[in-house]
Amino acid sequence: MGIYHRPDKLKDALHLLASAPVTLASGCTDLFAATEAAALEGQILDLTNIAPLKTIENCHGHWRFGAAVSWSSIVGAALPPAFDMLKAAARQVGGVQVQNAGTLGGNICNASPAADGVPPLLALDARVELQSVSGMRYVPLSAFITGPRQTTRRRDEIMTAILVDEGKAQGSSAFLKLGTRKHLVISIASVAVRLRLNGDRVAEAALAVGACSPVACRLGAVEAALSGVRVDTVEQHVMEADVRAALAPISDIRATSAYRLDGVPSLVRNALILASGRGKALE
Structure with missing residues (x-):
């Protein structure tokens, strides 16, 4: 394996991403499985040590899921019934070990057609938050994934959160x-x-x-x-x-x-x- 980075501040991760080609890792439950070599090649940027990416909160008129929130954290969170479908999906993503390591943002960015987290979030009209050293932008999830293993994330961007408006977190x-x-x-x-x-x-x-x-x-x-x-x-x-x-x-x-x-x-x-x-x- 090449150089392994695990920063605890988002700004450090963004500057590293802007300065060198790196592979983003957020749980690695798909990344390792898709690697045909004995180890990951090149520089790896692990996002799972950045605290703001691992929180779930209700603020400013929306529910905010940090992109590095684990499936287990979703299952254990106090969420309204509109999110029961997301919790049910979380309980069926692999076994407990995968649920503890795998993340919501990783599931989305991996862009598998069979990703279990995507249909519940589509039914909630979720948006994704993307940050780079140049700023922040929001993209509807329905427009973010464009094909199998394809998204509109730019090379210098990190998905930092998934947002669901309060008006859609109903029912x-x-x-x-x-x-x-x-x-x-x-x-x-x-x-x-x-x-x-x-x-x-x-x-x-x-x-x-x-x-x-x-x-x-x-x-x-x-x-x-x-x-x-x-x-x-x-x-x-x-x-x-x-x-x-x-x-x-x-x-x-x-x-x-x-x-x-x-x-x-x-x-x-x-x-x-x-x-x-x-x-x-x-x-």
Whole structure:
């Protein structure tokens, strides 16, 4: 391994990133696994010792998740029900060791189509905060990931936080994933659902699907169809054609594209049942 940097101040990390080519590390649960060599090459900049990147707080009208917050920290945080889907995803990212080491920012920046953290954050209309020595900018998560392993992060930038506006942190939520087993598995498909009600009617629905297109995506047509319907009938308004039209799955070692297209509508209905608070999902 080359030179390993682990600063405790963000300004030091930013100056180092601006001065030399380095590989950013934030948990390494994907970085090491993707390394074909016996060790990481070149200079490594570990971000997990920078305290402000490891906090979760509610301030200035939004929830702020430091980019180096671990999955275990998310599970243990006092968050409103709109984040239950993110907590459910966190509980299913690998085993406990991976949940302790892996980070939310790392999951996003790795930009895997199957990243379990992305669909819940899309359903929360999350934004990412990016900093460099030149300043700070914000990008909607929906625009940040542009393809498999591709993002709009510039070489001199560090993702420092993920932000969710208070207005979007409303309602109840659920997350489900389809895999060959319940844990320690990469998603064949994943679904995140958030419902905000007005009495017994759906005032707002947000649904996102992962692992079924180059980038996780929202189901806009399904969301529109759910607006105003009674909460005890939400699953009945999910049209398979609307779900499938938003997806572009591939066939890989985990599943065929046809299997994914067949499975996602049922996954969406089940997640809606859970988010509506009506007990167990359908088999």
